[in-house]
Amino acid sequence: MSLSCPVCLSNTLVPARLGATPLWRCTHCGVHVTQDVGAEEQTREFYSQHYVLHSSVAAQRERHRMFRMPEYHDMIGRILRYKPNARRWLDVGCDHGFLIDEVRRAGIGVVGVEPQNRARDYARSVGLDVVPSIDEVHGEFDVVTAFHVLEHVSDPRAFVQACAQRLSPGGVLAIRVPDYGSIWRRLLGSRWIWFQPSVHRLHFTEGALRLLLQDCGLGVLSSVRRAANTSLTRDSYWLAARTFSTYRSVSMPSFRDLAARTYQNIVGREIMVLAVQQQPSQGASA
């Protein structure tokens, strides 16, 4: 097996291990790579049929949408600071389309990419333009977002290049991934909430992610390591839970749910990098 790093292409992968999971560690860029992602995950069918994003029960879905809404507006605000006149926005891995549903309320044209059939069907049912693959996305976008997607892909360079090719000149790419270099991952090891080697192929440090974007011709505008859930998200969790507990079909969160949520609030750390398309766009349809 040829051992070149999927992020930086150097032949600098060495065996590593976290708990019982064998990994590769790149001594050049610092990324960790899962050696054996679950066999079922390797099939396209897994993400189109079986990968559960979250409940598809209608009221629970609406609760989730309300819960995440403040976070999405926080993200939209952060990105529009760098691209205030954005007219078109592409979200890759858009799930049920909750982010682009908020983006379009700002008068911005939106397109989503989502391989999971049921999530995509839902997004289409509320009037969103969502396709199963980025190969089907044409034209240029002022903003491309990919939130907690890059850790799943097998070829991160091809993924970032596909996003970059669809950016207009000066367009902004925003990527969020779990922070493998965080203090909580170091303390908790393989028990860290977002060490999920059955579905995560790549485990990024901030340095590896920045290097990947720069290698793909993008200029890093900002890079932050942060708690994934802000106080806005913590407050909106309760707002959504109390609002939707008025529906008989949605009960208040159980103690177990609350414990899991609290745990994620504390240890869920992520990297968010905004990067700009510096070169004249090659254009997806050119």
Ligand SMILES: [Zn+2]
């Ligand atoms: Zn590397």
